[in-house]
Amino acid sequence: MDTHTDILSYLGKSFHCPRCGRRHSLPIRKVVNENGALLRLPEIVRELFGSDVSMVLVADENTWQAAGERAARLLADAGKVTPLILSPRGERQVSALDCYVTDICAAASNADLIVTAGAGSITDLGKRAADLCGKPVLCVGSAPSNNAYTSNLAALLVDGAVKVTLPCRPPAGVVCDTDVMVNAPLDLIRAGFADSLAKAFANADWKFASMLGLGDPYCSLPLELVSSAESRYVEQGEKIAARDRCAITALVDGLNFGGISMVIIGTSTPASGGEHHISHFLDMTAHQRGPEVFALHGLQVGVGCLVLSRIWKRVREMPRAEMERRLASHTPDHASYRKIVEDNYFPFSGTLPKEYDGKLRAIGVLRSRLPDLWEQILDGPARIPPEPDAIRSWLAAAGCALRYEDLGIDSRIARDAAVCARYIRTRLTVLDIAAELGLLEEIDSFLA
Numbered sequence: 001m002d003t004h005t006d007i008l009s010y011l012g013k014s015f016h017c018p019r020c021g022r023r024h025s026l027p028i029r030k031v032v033n034e035n036g037a038l039l040r041l042p043e044i045v046r047e048l049f050g051s052d053v054s055m056v057l058v059a060d061e062n063t064w065q066a067a068g069e070r071a072a073r074l075l076a077d078a079g080k081v082t083p084l085i086l087s088p089r090g091e092r093q094v095s096a097l098d099c100y101v102t103d104i105c106a107a108a109s110n111a112d113l114i115v116t117a118g119a120g121s122i123t124d125l126g127k128r129a130a131d132l133c134g135k136p137v138l139c140v141g142s143a144p145s146n147n148a149y150t151s152n153l154a155a156l157l158v159d160g161a162v163k164v165t166l167p168c169r170p171p172a173g174v175v176c177d178t179d180v181m182v183n184a185p186l187d188l189i190r191a192g193f194a195d196s197l198a199k200a201f202a203n204a205d206w207k208f209a210s211m212l213g214l215g216d217p218y219c220s221l222p223l224e225l226v227s228s229a230e231s232r233y234v235e236q237g238e239k240i241a242a243r244d245r246c247a248i249t250a251l252v253d254g255l256n257f258g259g260i261s262m263v264i265i266g267t268s269t270p271a272s273g274g275e276h277h278i279s280h281f282l283d284m285t286a287h288q289r290g291p292e293v294f295a296l297h298g299l300q301v302g303v304g305c306l307v308l309s310r311i312w313k314r315v316r317e318m319p320r321a322e323m324e325r326r327l328a329s330h331t332p333d334h335a336s337y338r339k340i341v342e343d344n345y346f347p348f349s350g351t352l353p354k355e356y357d358g359k360l361r362a363i364g365v366l367r368s369r370l371p372d373l374w375e376q377i378l379d380g381p382a383r384i385p386p387e388p389d390a391i392r393s394w395l396a397a398a399g400c401a402l403r404y405e406d407l408g409i410d411s412r413i414a415r416d417a418a419v420c421a422r423y424i425r426t427r428l429t430v431l432d433i434a435a436e437l438g439l440l441e442e443i444d445s446f447l448a
Contacts, residue, residue: 194302237397
C-alpha cells in the first residue's frame, strides 16, 4: 500500500493493515474528486442507491448557489429531489448548531437519501441527521475547507456553545467538483490548506500518547496516506491562493484522505491534536459572546500548527537533565486553570467535566512515564512535525494568518486558549508535555 490509489481500492471493504497488523474498515463506497464531477451525480446515485431515489438535498443560501442548485437539477435524473435550504438562526450564516439537525431529520422522514451540498457545517449537520434517522448520506463539496466530506464524525455546537465531536456513519459517497472547489471563497480555500497541515501534529500527539498506553494504538498508515497528497501541494501555497486547479485538486485529496484516516481508525485522532483543541476553545469562547466565531476554524488551526511547531522544537532540543529538573520542580495547579476558563470564557458544562477528569488521569500517567520514555519520544513523535520555519513559509505563501491577532483575536484570549485548551479534551497532546514541564509559562514566545 504505497499511494493514495491503493487506499481508494479498499473503498467499501475491510482490509488487513500492513503497518499496524490490525483490520481496518472503510465503508465509504465512492470518492470522486475531478473536473466535472457534478455531472456524474445521477450515475453515482444509481450505482450506490438504485433507481427512483427520493432525496432531500441540504444546503444553505451560499452553498445552494455554489453547488446545491446545480446538484439538485442534475440529481433529478436519478429520482425525486426536495431541496432544504437552511436559513441562519440568529447568526450571519448557518453554522454547525445542533438545532438545525431536527429540521433536516423532519424533512428527510420520507426520503431514501440525504444529500449535503456545502462545506464543513452543512456536511456535519447532514451526517448527524442521517445518522439519527437511519438514512444514508451523499456529500457534495462546495469548498476545499475541511475533512468533513469523508469523515465519520460531526463537529457540532450543542447548547449554543459547547463544541463536541460526535461519531456518525461516514457518507456512502463523496463528490468534489474541481470547478466548484477552485471558485470557492478564498478564505475557505486558505482555511482548508491551513487545516491540512495539522495531520503531522495530530500524528505526533497520537504516537506519543500511544507510547504511554493511552488512546488509540498508533498506526502509521493515516500519516502516510495524507502525506502522499500533501507532498503535491504543501509547497504550492502561491498556487493555492491563485486557485490553481492542480494544486487545489491535490489539496482536496489531502483533506479527503484526512477524513478517510479518521474512518479507518474510528476517531479524529489522526487529524486532530493540540492545534484543534485551541481552535475549539476559541470557538466556544466566541459563542459565549455572540453567535459568530472569531475566524474560520481552519485558519485558527493553521496558527495553532505554527505555535505547536515551536513547542515541539523546544521539546526536541531539551536534554534529559533539563526535562527531569523541570518535571520535578513544576506541578501545575489544574484547578486554577479551570477557574480561569470558568471565570472568563465558558462554563465547564455538558461533556466538559468528563473530559477534564479524564485529562487529569491522563496527566498522571504522563508524569509517571515521561522520564522512562523521553528518548523514545524525542526519536519518534517529536520528529514528525515540520520545523517552524517550514510551517511559517507554507502558511505565508498561501496568504494564511501567522498569528491569532491577525485573525482579530485578542492577545489575552489567544494566550489563555493556548494554556487552557488542553483541559477541554481528554486526549494528550504536546500541550500537556509543555505544561507539565513549565514551558507554557513561556507561551508568549511560542505565540509571537
